[in-house]
Amino acid sequence: MQKLIEKANVLTEALPWIKRFYGKTIVIKYGGNAMVEERLKESFARDIILMRYIGLNPVVVHGGGPQIGQVLEAMGIETRFVQGMRVTDAATMGVVEMVLGGKVNKEIVANLNRHGGRAVGLTGKDGGLITARKLEMKQINPDTLTPEIIDIGMVGEVEQINPEIIEALEQNNFIPVIAPVGIGADGRSYNINADLVAGRIAGALRAEKLILLTDVDGIRGKDGKLISTIDHCRVAELIADGTLTGGMIPKANCCVEAVRAGVGKTHIIDGRMEHACLLEIFTDKGIGTAIADFENPRA
Numbered sequence: 001m002q003k004l005i006e007k008a009n010v011l012t013e014a015l016p017w018i019k020r021f022y023g024k025t026i027v028i029k030y031g032g033n034a035m036v037e038e039r040l041k042e043s044f045a046r047d048i049i050l051m052r053y054i055g056l057n058p059v060v061v062h063g064g065g066p067q068i069g070q071v072l073e074a075m076g077i078e079t080r081f082v083q084g085m086r087v088t089d090a091a092t093m094g095v096v097e098m099v100l101g102g103k104v105n106k107e108i109v110a111n112l113n114r115h116g117g118r119a120v121g122l123t124g125k126d127g128g129l130i131t132a133r134k135l136e137m138k139q140i141n142p143d144t145l146t147p148e149i150i151d152i153g154m155v156g157e158v159e160q161i162n163p164e165i166i167e168a169l170e171q172n173n174f175i176p177v178i179a180p181v182g183i184g185a186d187g188r189s190y191n192i193n194a195d196l197v198a199g200r201i202a203g204a205l206r207a208e209k210l211i212l213l214t215d216v217d218g219i220r221g222k223d224g225k226l227i228s229t230i231d232h233c234r235v236a237e238l239i240a241d242g243t244l245t246g247g248m249i250p251k252a253n254c255c256v257e258a259v260r261a262g263v264g265k266t267h268i269i270d271g272r273m274e275h276a277c278l279l280e281i282f283t284d285k286g287i288g289t290a291i292a293d294f295e296n297p298r299a
């Protein structure tokens with residue numbers, strides 16, 4: 001009996017959040033463990049489909065760094081990263097596009113559809129969704145100690161998002177699943193970090209939320225404790241004092257950019273946890289770390 005009441009409590013706790021987010025767009029960056037472990041793949045698919053059925057508009061942007069790495073290795077192509085970005089020559093770009101736009105994207109689409117969703121896979125080329133330009137990577141020259149621009153190949157940054165194709169899919173109850181490959185004015189493909197794409201898409205859609213699934217439970221402070229909320233103004237400070245390092249820096253920066261572009265709230269949450277997305281959206285406390293403009297919250 002107690003268990004049944006607890007189940008009912010879960011639903012009543014979710015009700016105000018269901019009302020609040022009805023008809024709203026939620027952009028989810030899907031990657032890491034959640035994309036490989038069978039149990040997590042299933043819980044992710046169920047979460048996204050449930051969101052859609054109760055009237056939210058989920059938009060999935062996926063990564064696939066480890067999957068690209070595996071194929072490059074099997075093909076004997078060496079790969080390396082500079083400041084978290086994969087150095088992408090022409091042969092690597094071919095593999096990136098094949099793995100992200102072909103294999104990974106279609107696996108996610110098939111997984112969502114197998115669980116009863118209506119997912120459609122896109123790369124940034126479809127419907128002119130992501131226009132990209134070459135990323136100008138700056139690095140300090142160790143000899144002269146001055147910044148210089150280094151060439152990391154076909155790595156792109158988002159120039160513009162044209163959300164028309166996403167809106168058309170949403171209106172027809174489809175779930176867009178987007179691979180982070182953009183197209184340049186020169187017609188060439190660009191490899192773009194998936195967090196950056198998710199942030200810009202959330203901004204262009206003025207999404208209610210941007211959720212980044214990762215391999216830690218959120219941002220931890222210097223004392224090792226999870227920080228549940230960070231005002232967007234404080235992120236630069238946390239980078240400067242060394243609290244945020246490595247891959248967390250571009251992730252947190254992309255949250256700040258999204259907030260400044262009008263996204264309601266951004267969240268860095270644990271993709272290793274079953275039903276992480278549902279727990280974040282539909283519980284009072286949420287999970288992980290929220291980065292937002294807490295002084296001037298979006299109405």
Ligand SMILES: Nc1ncnc2c1ncn2[C@@H]1O[C@H](COP(=O)(O)OP(=O)(O)O)[C@@H](O)[C@H]1O
Nearest residue numbers: 032214215216218219220243244245246247248
């Ligand atoms: N303050 C911090 N709190 C939590 N994780 C941090 C922090 N600073 C750096 N990190 C690192 O950031 C990593 C997440 O970034 P990244 O590896 O790029 O994730 P993903 O592969 O999910 O995109 C964590 O695994 C952790 O090692």
Ligand SMILES: CC(=O)N[C@@H](CCC(=O)OP(=O)(O)O)C(=O)O
Nearest residue numbers: 031063064065085086192193194
């Ligand atoms: C430029 C760059 O580094 N692009 C990434 C794109 C995929 C990605 O971002 O995947 P994750 O989210 O799984 O890391 C790459 O080639 O790995």
